[in-house]
Amino acid sequence: MMKTGTSVAIAAALATLLLGCSSSRDDLQLMPVTGVVTYQGEPIRDGVIRLIPAEGTEAPVRVRKIKEGAYQFTGRSAVAAGIYRVEISAYRPVDDAAPSEEGLGVDLPRVQYLPKQFNTDSQIELLEVSNTDSEVAKDFVL
Incomplete structure (x- = not known):
């Protein structure tokens, strides 16, 4: 079983990764x-x-x-x-x-x-x- 600190760190890393991917696509200006x-x-x-x-x-x-x-x-x-x-x-x-x-x-x-x-x-x-x-x-x- 994972410790609470490790679980929070993994969740934060995943959230950062997902936000990074979505924000770059949202900022992409299309013509x-x-x-x-x-x-x-x-x-x-x-x-x-x-x-x-x-x-x-x-x-x-x-x-x-x-x-x-x-x-x-x-x-x-x-x-x-x-x-x-x-x-x-x-x-x-x-x-x-x-x-x-x-x-x-x-x-x-x-x-x-x-x-x-x-x-x-x-x-x-x-x-x-x-x-x-x-x-x-x-x-x-x-």
Whole structure:
């Protein structure tokens, strides 16, 4: 059985740890980032955009869907100040594929079609978000 002093010390340490974690997230100022993504002059109809914090940027990775060319990092998915690597993937249905019936809906099999310089080996210009920005509008022309 633990002594009362040890129990109080452990409880105080845990409380400090929890308060430290929550206060840093509460203080994190988030800015909306929105825009349009096109590939070869056409909007990406179905895709994903990832913002990966560069070294020195203390923020979580952000991921949003691209629908009909548009993406939005808003509300709880808004972005903290810092520099981000951008990765973009785009999908199209597989030709002559039969729909799968997994899950709640019927999904068509799809394939990612962008070259790797836009995703796994991204050469897209880094995105910089400043804490003085109230909103960032950034289009990506691939």
